[in-house]
Amino acid sequence: MIFLIGIKGAGMAALACMLHDIGESISGSDIEKHIFTEDELHRRNIPVYPFLTHEIMDHSTVVIGNAFLEDFEEVKRARANKTLKIFRYHEFLGKLMENYRTVAIAGSHGKTTTTNMVSTMMGQFFSTGHLIGDGDGMLGKNDRYLIAEACEYRRHFLAYKPQIAVITNVDIDHVDYFKDEADYASAYEQFSRNVSEVCIVYGDDPRSRNLQLSSRVLFYGINKGNDVLAENIVETPTSTAFDVFILGKHFGRFELPFVGTHMLYNSLAAITIGYIEGLTAVQCNEGLSMFKGAKRRFVITSVKDSIFIDDYAHHPTEVSVTVDAARKRYPGKTLVAIFKPHRVSRVLRFAQEFADALSKADVVALCPFTSIDDKEEGIDIDITYLQKMIEGSFIVDENEQDAKRLAAYKPAVYLFMSSKDIYNLSDWVKRYQ
Numbered sequence: 001m002i003f004l005i006g007i008k009g010a011g012m013a014a015l016a017c018m019l020h021d022i023g024e025s026i027s028g029s030d031i032e033k034h035i036f037t038e039d040e041l042h043r044r045n046i047p048v049y050p051f052l053t054h055e056i057m058d059h060s061t062v063v064i065g066n067a068f069l070e071d072f073e074e075v076k077r078a079r080a081n082k083t084l085k086i087f088r089y090h091e092f093l094g095k096l097m098e099n100y101r102t103v104a105i106a107g108s109h110g111k112t113t114t115t116n117m118v119s120t121m122m123g124q125f126f127s128t129g130h131l132i133g134d135g136d137g138m139l140g141k142n143d144r145y146l147i148a149e150a151c152e153y154r155r156h157f158l159a160y161k162p163q164i165a166v167i168t169n170v171d172i173d174h175v176d177y178f179k180d181e182a183d184y185a186s187a188y189e190q191f192s193r194n195v196s197e198v199c200i201v202y203g204d205d206p207r208s209r210n211l212q213l214s215s216r217v218l219f220y221g222i223n224k225g226n227d228v229l230a231e232n233i234v235e236t237p238t239s240t241a242f243d244v245f246i247l248g249k250h251f252g253r254f255e256l257p258f259v260g261t262h263m264l265y266n267s268l269a270a271i272t273i274g275y276i277e278g279l280t281a282v283q284c285n286e287g288l289s290m291f292k293g294a295k296r297r298f299v300i301t302s303v304k305d306s307i308f309i310d311d312y313a314h315h316p317t318e319v320s321v322t323v324d325a326a327r328k329r330y331p332g333k334t335l336v337a338i339f340k341p342h343r344v345s346r347v348l349r350f351a352q353e354f355a356d357a358l359s360k361a362d363v364v365a366l367c368p369f370t371s372i373d374d375k376e377e378g379i380d381i382d383i384t385y386l387q388k389m390i391e392g393s394f395i396v397d398e399n400e401q402d403a404k405r406l407a408a409y410k411p412a413v414y415l416f417m418s419s420k421d422i423y424n425l426s427d428w429v430k431r432y433q
Contacts, residue, residue: 252281
C-alpha cells in the first residue's frame with residue numbers, strides 16, 4: 001500500500017497514476033476542492049480522502065507532497081507512526097527512476113511542454129512512461145524509458161540521476177528560496193553531476209552558456225555556434241517549419257503544428273533526444289506531430305466568436321512568450337490578459353518584468369493572491385502593487401459581476417495565465433459570451 005499526502009499536486013497525481021499502472025495499491029489525501037489534476041485519479045478509481053479523515057494503514061509506504069511542510073498535521077501524524085516508510089515526493093521519484101533509462105527535463109520554463117513533447121515522440125517508437133507536471137503520469141510494467149519533469153525548487157532535482165537531461169533555460173525563479181542568480185545557476189551545475197551521459201542545453205542565452213556543467217553538453221538554438229541548430233525558419237499562424245543541423249550536418253526538414261519561438265526551442269530539445277536515441281528525422285517529425293499540447297499550456301477553446309486560452313504562465317518570461325504567441329496566432333484581435341500571480345516574493349522581485357510582459361496585451365486584468373503559499377513573512381504587498389505599474393489595468397475576483405466586466409470585451413482572445421486555479425474565473429466568463 002502506498003499513500004500519498006497531497007495526492008492532487010501536479011507531480012503527485014502523475015506519480016500516483018504511474019504507480020497504479022504498474023500494479024501498486026494507491027490512495028491519498030488532499031483538500032476537498034476540485035483540482036483538474038484529480039480527474040485521472042478518479043478515472044483509475046484511486047481513492048482520494050479529505051485530509052485527516054483516513055487512517056493510514058500500518059506498514060504502508062507514504063509519499064509526502066513537497067508543498068506540505070513538516071508542521072502540517074497529517075505529515076506530523078505520519079511521522080509519528082514508526083511502522084510507516086516515508087519519502088518526500090522527489091526522494092521517491094528518484095528511487096523509481098533507477099529502474100528505467102531516464103530523461104529528466106529541467107529548466108525555469110518549458111519543462112512541462114517539453115516533457116510532454118518528448119514522451120509523445122518517444123512513445124511512438126519505444127516503450128515509454130512519463131511523469132509530466134500537469135498531473136499526467138503513465139507507466140507500463142515493461143517500459144524501458146521514463147521521461148520525467150525535474151523541478152529545481154529547493155534543489156529537489158538533485159535526487160534524480162538520469163542518463164539524459166534537458167535544461168530549457170536558467171531564468172532565475174523561486175526567489176523565496178534561491179538567494180540570487182549565482183545560487184540558482186549553481187543548482188543546475190550540481191544537477192549536471194548526476195547526469196551520466198549528456199545534458200541538452202538551451203544555447204541562445206549567455207546564462208546557459210556560462211554554466212559549468214560536469215557532463216557532456218549539446219547546446220541547441222537558432223543562433224550560430226549551437227550543436228543543434230534550427231535554420232530557414234518559416235512561421236505561419238498555425239505551424240512552424242525549419243531545417244535542423246546537428247554537429248554541422250543536416251539532419252532533416254521539420255514541419256510542425258506549433259506556434260511561437262518557445263515551441264521551436266522545445267521541439268529542438270526533443271529532436272536532440274530523438275537523435276541521441278537513434279530516431280531518424282522523419283521519425284522525430286512524425287512523433288512530434290502527434291503532440292497535442294500539455295494540460296494548461298496554451299490550451300485553446302472557442303466560445304461563439306471569442307477564443308479562450310488557458311496557460312500555466314507564472315513567471316514574466318512565460319507570460320511574455322505566451323502573450324506573443326497569442327498575438328501571433330490571432331493577429332488583429334483584441335487580446336485580454338487575465339493574470340493571477342503565485343507568491344508575493346515572485347511579484348516583488350519581477351514586478352517591472354511582469355508589467356512589461358502584460359502590457360503587450362490590449363486589456364489587463366489582475367486577480368488577488370489566494371493560494372495558501374502566496375504570503376511570505378517579511379513581504380507585505382497585495383495585487384495593487386503590480387496593478388499600479390500597468391496603466392489601465394484593473395482587479396477582478398471570481399464573481400458574476402467581474403466575469404460580466406471581462407465578457408464585455410467580446411469578441412476577444414481571453415488569455416488566462418496562472419499556476420493556480422484561474423480556470424474557475426475562465427468558466428464564469430464563458431457563460432456570458
